Amino acid sequence: MKSFFAVLHRDLLLAWRSRADLLIALAFFVIVASLFPFGVGAEPNQLRAIGPGVVWVAALLASLLALPRMFSQDHDSGVLEQLLLSPEPAVLWVAAKIAAHWLATGLPLVLISPLLGLMYGLDGASLAVLAASLALGTPILSLVGAIGAALTLGLRGAGSLLALLVLPLFVPVLVFGAGAVDAASAGMGVSAQFSLLGAGVLGAVALVPWACVAALRLACE
Amino acid sequence: MNIFRYSSPQTFYPLAGRMAPWFGVAAALCALAGLYLAFFAAPTDAVQGEVYRIIFIHVPAAWMSMFIYVVMAFWSAIGLGLGTRLSFYMTQALAPTGALFCFIALWTGALWGRPTWGAYWVWDARLTSQLLLQFLYFGFIGLTRSIEDPRRADRAGAIIALVGVVNVPIIYFSVKWWNTLHQGASVSMTKAPSMATTMLLGMLILAFAAWFYSLAVTLSRVRSIILERERHTDWAQSEIAEKGAAL
Numbered sequence: 001m002k003s004f005f006a007v008l009h010r011d012l013l014l015a016w017r018s019r020a021d022l023l024i025a026l027a028f029f030v031i032v033a034s035l036f037p038f039g040v041g042a043e044p045n046q047l048r049a050i051g052p053g054v055v056w057v058a059a060l061l062a063s064l065l066a067l068p069r070m071f072s073q074d075h076d077s078g079v080l081e082q083l084l085l086s087p088e089p090a091v092l093w094v095a096a097k098i099a100a101h102w103l104a105t106g107l108p109l110v111l112i113s114p115l116l117g118l119m120y121g122l123d124g125a126s127l128a129v130l131a132a133s134l135a136l137g138t139p140i141l142s143l144v145g146a147i148g149a150a151l152t153l154g155l156r157g158a159g160s161l162l163a164l165l166v167l168p169l170f171v172p173v174l175v176f177g178a179g180a181v182d183a184a185s186a187g188m189g190v191s192a193q194f195s196l197l198g199a200g201v202l203g204a205v206a207l208v209p210w211a212c213v214a215a216l217r218l219a220c221e
Numbered sequence: 222m223n224i225f226r227y228s229s230p231q232t233f234y235p236l237a238g239r240m241a242p243w244f245g246v247a248a249a250l251c252a253l254a255g256l257y258l259a260f261f262a263a264p265t266d267a268v269q270g271e272v273y274r275i276i277f278i279h280v281p282a283a284w285m286s287m288f289i290y291v292v293m294a295f296w297s298a299i300g301l302g303l304g305t306r307l308s309f310y311m312t313q314a315l316a317p318t319g320a321l322f323c324f325i326a327l328w329t330g331a332l333w334g335r336p337t338w339g340a341y342w343v344w345d346a347r348l349t350s351q352l353l354l355q356f357l358y359f360g361f362i363g364l365t366r367s368i369e370d371p372r373r374a375d376r377a378g379a380i381i382a383l384v385g386v387v388n389v390p391i392i393y394f395s396v397k398w399w400n401t402l403h404q405g406a407s408v409s410m411t412k413a414p415s416m417a418t419t420m421l422l423g424m425l426i427l428a429f430a431a432w433f434y435s436l437a438v439t440l441s442r443v444r445s446i447i448l449e450r451e452r453h454t455d456w457a458q459s460e461i462a463e464k465g466a467a468l
Contacts (some may be wrong), residue, residue, distance in 0.1 A: 029284055045276055052286055150375045155367050165381060168356040169388050172395035179399060196395075207387075214301075218373045 003088040004096045014073075021069065026108050028070065029062035033116045043123050051120025052130060052181030058116070059109050059134055060141065060170050064163055066105040067145040068152075070097065071216065075153050079096075081220050085132030091209040094216065098146045098209070106138035129184035135216065136197040137177040143204040144169050150215035228305050230447045231456050237440040237447075244437035253429035258423030266420075276331040276420075281428040283326035285435060287321035293361070294386035299381035307443075309375035310450065312382060313365055314443035319433050321359035331371060346397035353392050357385045371372055371450060403433075 015022060036054045037047060074080040074097075083093055113134050114127040122130065148166040152158040180193035227233045251379045259277035266273040272347035300308030330348060331341040342348065364381055451457040 144384075147380070150380060151364060152290075161360075161363055161367055164356065166359040168353045168360065168392070169384070171353060172388070172391050175395040175399040180463060188396065200391075211380055211384060218376050221370075221373065 001092070002076055004030050004092045007083075007093040007096035008100050011097055012103060015056075015104035017130060022066075022104055023106065025062050025066045025105055026112060029109055029110065030116065032061055034119065035059040035199060047121055048121045048185070051117060052126070052185070053178045054120065055116050056134070056137075056178040056181075057175050059113065059138065060167070060174060063106060063138060063141045063145060064166065065151045065172075066101070067142075067162060067166070068116070068158060070101045070142075070149045071153050071219075072149075075219065082218065084217060084220055085139055088090050090213040090216075094146075095166065095205075095209045097120055098142055098212070101146070102139050102142040105138050106142050107135075109138060110134045117181075122181070126181055126185045129190055130181045132192075132196065133177040133180040133193065136194060136201060137173045139195070140173050140200045140204050141170060142202075142207040146213060147208060147211050148210050152218040153216070175201075228303075228307055229293075230307050230310065231454070233307055234444055234447050234460070239449050241437050241440040241444070244433045247399050248295070248430050248433035248437055251426050251433060254421050255427035255430050258426060259421055263419045269337055270281050271331065273338045275329050277427050278331040279326060279333060280400055281431040282322045282329065282426055283351065284428055286319055286323035286326055286351070286358075286429045289315050289322065289387060290354065290357065290382075293319065293382045295346050295442070298381040301376065301379050301383075303442060306375070306450070307447075309379060310443050311447045312378060313375075314439045314446055315435075316358060316362050316365070320355065320362060323351065323355045323358055324432065328357060331380070339363065346399075349396045350389075350393045353396070355388065355391070361385070431444065 030073065033055050036050065040046060040050065071080060074083070084090060110131055114131050117127045117130045145162075145166050148162045148169075153163045155161060174195045176196050180190045180197070183190050183193060239343045255277065258403060261273055263277075264272070265271055265306055285296065293315050296308040296311045296315070299305065300312065327348070330351070333349075334343060335341050361378055361381055365378040366378055448457055
């Protein structure tokens with residue numbers, strides 16, 4: 001576990017040192033979410049109805065935008081190869097890199113999401129559910145996205161290819177995440193959606209690092 | 222006979238060459254028989270009239286598109302597990318046919334939906350998951366085509382095919398669940414199969430036609446892939462020279 005925390009610490013430190021990049025992704029999230037009223041009109045009831053979906057789609061796109069940076073810098077500088085050559089279990093440090101990536105790019109989205117929900121006129125309970133559903137859902141985005149980021153590492157047109165690869169896989173997260181907020185707004189229970197998102201996180205944590213290591217080994221051959 | 226004999230591209234190449242025409246003939250015969258049943262023998266549907274005949278193209282295409290993805294995942298798993306090149310070639314030979322059938326299913330579905338539901342597209346669970354399957358096919362093809370190193374392309378494609386096949390049921394159920402939550406079962410495609418025997422027979426024969434067509438096309442495509450990828454070997458070079466001389 002020492003290598004896990006060492007890589008986690010290093011990646012978080014690197015993220016902090018280049019925090020302008022993270023702020024840009026966050027600004028993208030806010031801008032995308034605030035574009036929709038210009039397109040669909042500012043009618044409050046309509047905005048309240050589409051709010052959860054819009055915030056969730058914006059979060060999806062913002063995390064997609066941040067995905068390439070998960071491995072690309074380390075790939076360019078050769079750190080990734082050294083890590084793969086090291087005797088440390090690769091699954092551990094890959095998991096650490098994904099965790100650090102989520103803490104740096106996913107968590108800020110969760111924290112700022114109630115503000116966006118407020119702009120769409122969601123009530124207090126829905127705002128809490130929105131933040132909670134993003135807190136459960138964005139780790140899945142980072143995990144599943146990590147496979148795509150590893151597979152497209154160093155390719156021409158990696159960005160658009162990454163979108164094509166991972167966005168279809170993000171659909172279930174979007175369905176359950178936005179569905180939870182919709183259910184909360186309608187006064188229904190949200191435990192089903194939260195259980196499914198939680199199951200998604202656990203399943204992804206169990207399976208993704210292995211696939212990701214295999215993809216990274218391919219990219220570094 | 223050792224079945225693993227044919228896991229080598231060199232021995233599989235002539236075998237595929239011998240099998241492909243037969244599957245092609247079988248596909249043509251099944252298609253003729255099936256289309257005759259579909260357009261001349263099958264009775265007009267009591268509810269939908271003549272338009273229901275799209276089912277004869279639509280359902281075999283949809284079955285095939287889903288089945289081919291599973292077969293791709295199967296060969297990917299074999300390829301990653303045993304390291305056999307031919308498995309990866311098969312995966313890549315299957316993908317365009319799967320994408321084609323997926324597209325046919327979506328297109329005929331839209332043409333069918335317009336007269337029966339009054340809209341080319343509804344956000345029904347099946348339609349939506351079929352659309353996402355199309356994206357999975359495009360993603361696979363896009364990824365394998367944009368990696369220049371063939372070995373990495375093979376394995377990266379195999380990984381994404383396996384990730385996709387794990388996700389297909391999740392996507393299907395999530396979309397189904399989302400749909401029922403939003404608009405209820407206003408459009409249900411899961412009505413009881415109260416079909417006349419000729420209709421069912423025609424559909425099954427056309428499904429076989431789709432199977433044989435996929436086999437024939439995949440085998441010919443895998444032959445091209447084998448030649449392209451094994452071009453550094455002596456046997457492939459002599460084969461290419463022979464084909465070149467024949468032209």
